[in-house]
């Protein structure tokens with residue numbers, strides 16, 4: 001059977017609401033996203049490897065002396081007071097893929113918020129376990145076909161394309 005790659009979209013979906021994984025991968029429902037649902041979800045494909053995940057990176061900064069490389073994401077927005085979980089997951093995943101695919105160490109990543117001109121440094125090495133646990137949870141939903149608990153943020157349902165079948 002062809003290997004199923006998890007994607008950055010899966011990670012975004014999971015961080016938005018685990019139930020979306022169930023609808024998309026277990027029930028095979030098409031996902032019609034709203035503009036608000038997840039900005040940046042289009043960033044995927046191209047970059048795949050043995051972790052069984054794929055994504056695309058905006059750009060990569062390489063420090064050959066240290067043998068390190070850092071993903072850089074550009075967001076056309078102002079810097080939020082606190083980074084969203086989906087933003088964190090995305091940059092951490094990119095660091096992981098840089099290590100696997102390109103052989104550099106990637107302890108950090110950067111998110112540039114273009115509208116406020118701010119650059120945020122993310123310690124992607126320290127927070128890697130969070131992404132690995134999220135992927136394990138996604139795979140478990142798919143393997144066991146168990147119906148996950150909904151997001152605790154009910155206002156997210158307003159913009160979700162599955163709201164008509166969910167409640």
Ligand code: SF4
Pocket residue numbers: 016017018019020150151156157158160161162163164166167
């Ligand atoms: S309607 Fe709400 S609970 Fe259901 S999948 Fe969408 S976000 Fe999750």
